[in-house]
Amino acid sequence: MRIPEAIKKFVDIFSELPGIGPRQAVRLAFYFIHQGLAYETEAATSLANLRNIKICKQCFYIHENADGLCEICRNPKRNKKIIAIVEKETDLMSLESTGNFEGRYLVLGDLRKNGALETQQKLRLQSLKTWINEELGGKAEEIIVAINPSTYGDLNASLIIKEMDGTALKISKLGRGIPTGGEIEFADNETLKSALERRL
């Protein structure tokens, strides 16, 4: 059957989004249609306004500032000698929301699952090295490789550690163990092993 062009176009684009398939995209189209004109316009505007988001020239996180630096990199209270390397912006946001990290970040962007860093990621690590040379005289205090502890995450973490070798007094990874609220019964062997080895 013939589906209206406007819906087809919307579904084409929105079904490509992560976590949204063709069915969900159709549902969304009808949801917007039922919400009416004002809502559609507001949603479209909010999407179009994402173009105002810029990427920080230092850590590659997002911002809306005129000077090219994000809120964290332009904050003089942060300890710039400690750098957490994260994969995604959302990982950075999670770490920030703990309120327990006072250093700066480097956002690498989505890691591939084949165990090799992409050119863009190598360039970002290179820019961090240059920054450490220029701003910290060649040595950071600590680099925390805060990458998901999955099989491919660990692989990438090793690559990053190798790449950053010699640029910090200490290169660390996030601690492993039973998550708060988790159950020992359902923990996998690797997690339990870490939990036993790194007892509080």
Next chain:
Amino acid sequence: MRIPEAIKKFVDIFSELPGIGPRQAVRLAFYFIHQGLAYETEAATSLANLRNIKICKQCFYIHENADGLCEICRNPKRNKKIIAIVEKETDLMSLESTGNFEGRYLVLGDLRKNGALETQQKLRLQSLKTWINEELGGKAEEIIVAINPSTYGDLNASLIIKEMDGTALKISKLGRGIPTGGEIEFADNETLKSALERRL
């Protein structure tokens, strides 16, 4: 931490969509940002263009035609004496894609789970009755109540059947049984009972 206004606004709106929570909305925002300006603009335009979609004055399905009628209602080859009453546009699309239904439809809109028809749904049923009176001389050949066979769906189906009583020679519901490719072992009792009673 301070999140850029543009992202906050986007997340506010998109986290309200069915099947999309705050986390998924944030992921979408970053996805759009990484795709770049052209993609963002295209997606925003496709969303804004949904405003061109109109609702058929006869069956309440969607269309883009100037005369107020959808593709199905304006098609002279359809048998207008057989009417399928569906809940959602997507249900209509599923029935259409079988290619096995030649009648027209009535889209009711999302049914509530409390077992009462909303005013809008009553008005739509009323408009169908008026249409049957004017166009079919008071009696349709068949009304198929094609509502999901869930507990609340069945409840609503009974209400619809009661409402439409006397307007058709036959009022039917969709057949029940084991779905093609399904397994007897996992079928619930009601389904198996129907499958036994209505053997092919």
